[in-house]
Amino acid sequence: MKLKQLESLLGSLQQFDNPKIELEQYPTGPHIASRLLYTAENSFGDVTDKVVADFGCGCGTLGLAAALLGAEHVIGFDIDAESIEIAYSNADELELDMDFVQCDIRNLGLSDRNIDTVVMNPPFGTRKKGADMEFLSVALKVASQAVYSLHKTTTRDHIKRTALRDYNARSAEVVCELRFDVPQLYKFHKKKEVDVAVDLWRFVPKTDRSKDS
Amino acid sequence: MDLKEEGRWGEPKGSSVSILARLEGTEERSCCLFNIFLYLVGLSTSPSAFCLRRRPTPSQTPIAAAVQLHRGVVRMRLLTHNMLSSNIKGVTNGFPLLIEAVKVVEKEVDFNEDFLKNMFVKVEWKALVEASRTLGYTELPESAEASMLDSDEFLRKFHHALLELHLEDGALVCPETGRKFPVSKGIPNMLLHEDEV
Numbered sequence: 559m560k561l562k563q564l565e566s567l568l569g570s571l572q573q574f575d576n577p578k579i580e581l582e583q584y585p586t587g588p589h590i591a592s593r594l595l596y597t598a599e600n601s602f603g604d605v606t607d608k609v610v611a612d613f614g615c616g617c618g619t620l621g622l623a624a625a626l627l628g629a630e631h632v633i634g635f636d637i638d639a640e641s642i643e644i645a646y647s648n649a650d651e652l653e654l655d656m657d658f659v660q661c662d663i664r665n666l667g668l669s670d671r672n673i674d675t676v677v678m679n680p681p682f683g684t685r686k687k688g689a690d691m692e693f694l695s696v697a698l699k700v701a702s703q704a705v706y707s708l709h710k711t712t713t714r715d716h717i718k719r720t721a722l723r724d725y726n727a728r729s730a731e732v733v734c735e736l737r738f739d740v741p742q743l744y745k746f747h748k749k750k751e752v753d754v755a756v757d758l759w760r761f762v763p764k765t766d767r768s769k770d771s
Numbered sequence: 772m773d774l775k776e777e778g779r780w781g782e783p784k785g786s787s788v789s790i791l792a793r794l795e796g797t798e799e800r801s802c803c804l805f806n807i808f809l810y811l812v813g814l815s816t817s818p819s820a821f822c823l824r825r826r827p828t829p830s831q832t833p834i835a836a837a838v839q840l841h842r843g844v845v846r847m848r849l850l851t852h853n854m855l856s857s858n859i860k861g862v863t864n865g866f867p868l869l870i871e872a873v874k875v876v877e878k879e880v881d882f883n884e885d886f887l888k889n890m891f892v893k894v895e896w897k898a899l900v901e902a903s904r905t906l907g908y909t910e911l912p913e914s915a916e917a918s919m920l921d922s923d924e925f926l927r928k929f930h931h932a933l934l935e936l937h938l939e940d941g942a943l944v945c946p947e948t949g950r951k952f953p954v955s956k957g958i959p960n961m962l963l964h965e966d967e968v
C-alpha cells in the first residue's frame with residue numbers, strides 16, 4: 559500500500575463526537591498516523607504479520623493503519639466505551655479485523671508473551687501529570703519487539719532517562735519531531751490553536767525476559 | 772485536526788504489495804445463509820450458528836452482497852483471550868480467564884504459516900485448548916510440541932482455534948474469584964471497580 563493511499567483511507571475515519579477532556583481525547587491526524595505506521599513497517603518491519611496493540615486506541619486510527627499494512631492481529635485498548643464504539647464502526651467500514659478491549663491501561667492484566675508491537679498516542683498528561691509515562695511503562699512491559707509513541711518534546715530528556723533506567727527499554731530513539739496543531743477542542747483553550755512540539759519515539763524493550771517455556 | 776510534519780522520516784524500504792491483495796480479498800465473501808436463517812428463526816441454538824466465510828476464489832455472486840448487510844467483521848479472537856488475565860486486587864493467578872459463551876462466531880481468515888510457527892512458542896497452549904473447547908471446537912490436542920508444526924493438519928487446527936473462532940457475546944470469568952467480565956459485541960469489558968484495584 560502506498561503512503562498516500564494509507565493516508566487517504568485514514569482520513570475517511572470517523573473521529574470523536576464528544577471528546578472527553580479528562581481522557582485527553584484528540585485524534586492523531588491521518589498525516590502523522592500514516593507516517594508513523596509506514597515508518598514502523600518500512601524502516602523497521604514492526605507491523606506486517608505482527609501482533610499489534612493500540613493503547614488508548616480512541617477511534618482506532620493507529621490500529622487500523624496497522625491492519626491496513628498487514629498486521630496479522632490488531633487489538634485496540636481504551637477506557638472509553640464510546641470511542642471503542644466509533645473505532646468498531648470504523649473497522650467495519652474498512653472491513654478490517656480488529657479486536658477491542660475496554661480497560662484502564664494502568665491496571666490491565668496483559669501477558670508479556672503475545673504482543674509484538676505497541677503503537678500509541680497516549681494522553682500527554684496535560685490533565686493528569688505522568689499519564690503518558692504510565693502508558694509507556696505498561697507498553698514496554700508487554701511488547702516484545704517495539705513501542706511507537708508520541709510525547710511532548712519538552713519532556714524528551716525525562717522520557718529517555720526513565721525509559722532506559724526504569725522501564726525495561728534497551729533503546730529509546732526519537733524518530734521524528736513534529737508539530738501538533740491542537741485546534742480549540744476544549745473551552746479552556748484560549749487561543750484558536752495550540753501548537754505543541756511532539757516527538758515520535760521508537761523504543762525497543764529488553765528481551766532478556768524469559769519468553770519461552 | 773492534523774499534525775504537521777517537521778524533520779525527516781525513516782527511509783522506506785519499499786511498499787508492500789500483499790496488503791492490496793488482502794483488501795481485495797475481503798470483498799469477496801459469502802456466507803452460510805442457511806445457518807443465519809436457522810439462527811434468525813430460532814431453530815438453531817448452536818453457538819456456531821453464524822458462519823462467515825471468505826471464498827478462496829473471487830466471485831461476484833449475489834450472496835456476497837448479503838454479507839455486506841452483515842458487515843462481515845467479527846471479534847473477539849482466542850488470541851486476545853490468550854493474553855488477558857484478571858488483575859483484581861488480591862488475585863494471585865488470574866490466568867486463564869474462563870469463558871461463558873453465549874454467542875460464538877466463525878470467520879475464515881488467510882492462513883499464515885510463518886505467523887503460526889512464531890505464535891506457537893508464545894501462546895499458552897492449555898489455555899487455548901480449554902478456550903476453544905468452551906467455544907465448541909474440540910480438535911486441538913491436549914498438549915503440543917514444536918515438532919507438530921511440520922504437520923499441515925495441525926497448523927490448520929491451530930489457525931482455526933487462534934484466529935477464526937470468536938466469542939461475540941458472553942463473559943470472561945476470573946478463575947479465582949468468579950468475577951465476570953462481560954463480553955458484548957465481541958468486546959470484553961475489563962474495567963475494574965474501585966474496590967478491585
Ligand SMILES: C[S@@+](CC[C@H](N)C(=O)[O-])C[C@H]1O[C@@H](n2cnc3c(N)ncnc32)[C@H](O)[C@@H]1O
Nearest residue numbers: 581584585586614615616636637638662663679
Ligand atoms: C490522545 S487520544 C489518542 C486517540 C487515538 N489513539 C488516536 O491516535 O487517534 C488518547 C486516548 O487514550 C484513552 N485513554 C485515556 N486514559 C486511558 C486509560 N487510563 N486507559 C485506557 N485508555 C485511556 C482516551 O479515551 C483516548 O481515546
